[in-house]
Amino acid sequence: MFRILTLILVLSASAASAQDRAAVERQFRSWLQGEILPAAQTQGVSRATFDAAFRGVTLNWDLPDLAPPGAEVRTPKRQRQAEFGAPERYFNRGSVDGATRIGREMARRHAATLAAVERQTGVPGRIILGIWGRESGYGRVSIPHDAFEVLGTKGFMSTRAEYFTRELIAALKVAEAGHAPPGAMKSSWAGALGQPQFMPSSFLDYAADGDGDGRADIWRSEADTIASIGNYLARHGWVPGRDWGFEVRVPATVSCTLEGPDQARPIADWARMGIERVSGKPFPDSELRGMGSLLMPAGRHGPAFIVTPNFYVLKDYNMSDLYALFVGHVGDRIAYGMGDFSGEWGDVDGLYRSDVAAMQRALQEMGYDVGGADGLAGFKTRRSIGRWQEARGQAATCFPDASMESTLRP
Template identity: 50%
Template sequence: MKRIALLLAGTLAFAPSSVMAADAAFSHWLDGKVWPAAKASGVSRATFQAAVAGLEPDLSLPDLKPTGGDDAFQAEFRSPATYLADSKLDALAAGARKRYAANRAVLDKVARATGVPAGIVLAVWGKESAFGSARIEKDAVRTLATQAYMGSRRAQFFPELVAALVILEQEHISRAAMKSSWAGALGQPQFMPSKFLSDAVDGNGDGRRDIWNSTPDVLASIGHYLKSRGWKAGRPWGVEVRLPASVPCSLEGPDQGQPLANWMRAGVTRVDGRPLALDDVGPDGHLLMPAGRMGPSFLVSDNFYVLKAYNESDVYALTIGMVGDRLSGRQSIRGDWGSVAGFSRGDVRAVQKRLESMGHDVGTADGLVGFRTRVAIGRWQAKNGLPVTCYPDRAVISALK
């Protein structure tokens, strides 16, 4: 019996990982749910089987708990100033200038085709993958399957998994070469698979859409993505402004835009004191205050919200806009950032939930201070006779948590 036990142990030690998989339900889910959806999208059985053979969930990925867990909310809250420091913007702009010199003909072609300036395309490329130098090593199919099976945002990832299988069916890239981030974003532009199918383009005319290895394809795809989301050629993303105390910070957001003339009548000027002009923002402007009254103010155009379609973060869109401007020599952010510290994302989420219970729209209670949360805080402050800052601090958290 001992000899048999040793033989069995040796067999198990060298068995394929798919045999050893503890989660048999994962394989059942792949065949019972993913395959029918993939088949309906035109994926062949051969492609499907080759893609999922021996597949196991990647338990090293973040955000796999059914509710997402609380770990992210324990992190200390960080001011937007941390991400918009001159040193970070300068480094990204320096990289953009270097790539502009090497890819000018391609970027000029993209600008003519899409209306998106070279600086904006380069800033996105730099931010998403460090101009293609970032290591993107995750197995895209495994990553997407794991997130679609056991992630906290399963409904969001399931169609992306199916889209990845469609990419393989259409032979855009091999199964082994399809690499992604931990969130399943593909290649140098970091497109989710559905966005690859809708927005990746062939920039070098070789008949392929290779966002992993072809710089012309990467740059053309970024430009096409922004154009397809509504980028208006010749219109700037926005400008930093000086906001009078009489203009409420609760007027912020894409749903509260005003004609430029209205902002001028209210006393809003460029941050250097000069009058606003159409060349600064276009005919209409939206107030943007990423740190409420505790930071600089901007008037932004619809193009700013096109940048947010790439990444929902205000800070991300500001980074892209500022780096794009620096390529043509424009100045840095001049407004001061207030000191914001001493509380966590969990504290902010508690404030958001309390505001929601009062009927305020905070967007999502995620511990991140988007424009809806800033507006809600400002309206609550005004209603209660408090100084209106439109931003959380210790006093706001103490009163609302």
Template identity: 50%
Template sequence: MPNLVRRIVRRASPKVVTAVVLAVALTVISVAAGSGPALAQSDAGFRDWLTARVWPDARAQGVSQATFAAATAGLSPDWKLPDLGKPGQPPKINWQSEFSAPGRYLSEDKIAPLVSIGRAQMKQWASVLAAIEKRYGVPKEIVVAIWGRESAFGRAAIPKSAIRTLATQAYAGTRRDLFYPELIAALKILEGDHIPLAEMKSSIAGALGQPQFLPSKYLAYAVDFDGDGRRDIWQSVPDTLASIANYLKQHGWQSGRHWGHEARVPDTVNCAVEGPEQPYPLTDWTKAGVTRADGAALPGSGGDKRHLMMPAGRLGPAFIVSWNFYVLKEYNESDLYALFVGHVSDRLSGAPPIAGKWNTVAGFRRGDVRAMQERLVAKGYDVGGADGLVGFKTRTAIGLWQRQNGLAPTCFPDAGLIGAIR
């Protein structure tokens, strides 16, 4: 904030302060050349939105006028961000995007470099990681795997102004309801003097620092592990790693329990028994003929509850997982993300690559999947939401439909199946 404004805010009456704050908040940089009248009008709406909606909500959450003024001075929307819609209109989703097979996410060319660099990082930060594992009960390999996946061990560029990014997404993004409270949380971070405004950088999705925490997650789970009085997930590796471990612990990580194992699942086991809502004792999986991928017995005691996880149904590898797998999903709700992190953590300990093969699935689009989901819903199946994404509920619904229609369950869509479900 300019020195003059600081002096005014410090000494002026409340009415004068409010006037200065609103004036500063509405001092917006010029619309970029070539943006056209439509964006100029949207920028004007953005300024009104900051004043009329964001400021009252931020004030109610304890954000001071000085902090708000400094954070929003000269602020304009970043129209180069992805996933933006027109303000005041429903968000748009690209339903024409080609459906992506799960195997691409877990390709060896993505995993092997992280494993190689991750092992070096584990040696460099061995004493810190040992202290973190002792305090939080989360394996160091899991922590390092998340660190690598989120920010390439702190090497990935985090170039965006967090406030501008979050404000743009909260104003015009396709997920405004998600980003609006995160904008308020980011202002609270500034109010608490955790990080200077100029250093508060984020991804294009508004995620902060090396662990890629959204602001509300930073407020709740970031920790000061190096003891310098700041929770610095941008520059401090100890703070970054401990914050990741604390996040998992606070979400229910069960110390001493492995996340899961790749498995051989006989065809006699219905793939529709997948998911967190269908746990079975380890003895049941063993009686059904389920083993580890190498044929060895599944580890654990007989009464331990385990879950089937088949991210590509019968068209890819299968896994038997513990509840810790679903704790990883609390970090990122994708099945593939949790599997990626779990597998990289195993590889850091010397485990081999995934043995099962991923079948190629192509020839349809996300909109085709959504239409199939809508038809399944009309028939009474629970797909977990017709969003064009194939989560475990959609896979289970597909398997149930196939079985009830005399087909061998695959629990995953292909072009022919999408056409058959009517």
């Protein structure tokens, strides 16, 4: 009898859930017709384009960060963030070697296009290849989702609905312009399009025609992909003739709390402080006069770098320090045959983002600028930890670890 009752309850719950989803699906269709279509039409999107985009599209309930109407939004209390808890994982052997090996092949295959884009934009071909490899494996990684399904779902019921609604309208404008071949409007789970993984608004602003056919097809055209990445970086301020950065040795006399673009100084000044390139070569004369910043993505637990303003242009593509570092590193390996970083990533304790956020809140209450209590150990958090350590008479490591949890509590 108990089993029968349990089964009835389960079936009833499933039926109720199905009814709830069906109701939400109806709300979704009403939202598309009542809000998205009129908004898109005011920006030049035709009814035919709209109908084609949403033909057969339903809500994708498997996407992350959804907030269905009437549902309670729950945020996981403890969440691992490997990119910051253990930075070396970002540079795993397979990712680095694969991006380098295929990147060299692509450098040979597309030498003429890469050279032409570099002449037009000032962005080195190796940097374009580094981004292309990281974003889509040079077009070899499957991009499985229907862009309108993803953006429609997220625009209707995600925790960032307003942002994704804007991107949905932008995607409709892309379709209206006819850049994508039929059936090619594929995206990531977050709505990023094509081989360079542009959000639709970025496509409208930066996509470029690299093969001269009058379209910017970042799904199937490698030349358009190369041109689009170069145009994006150039428009975001890439400085021609400057490198992205150099791996260095930072003596103990130079505090890791000096990290960050807001503490930039001429590279000649860093050299006078005793910072040297790990290669043993001097900084190029052309770079000595330029501004450079200290970057220590794992604090004293990993490699260190002097980076130029071009490093922060790479961060405009993706706001992660490790992303920009990966792109520059792989580009150097492709073009110059460079090996691994000289500095070793230390054995950093894996932390949950909630743990790091708790430390950030504690530091904020003490007056430190950590850049927001988001659970991500960016440069402001790293150097604030170092300043807190120095204030306590400790050697600064400038990176969170589990031993700090008991003393760094809000």
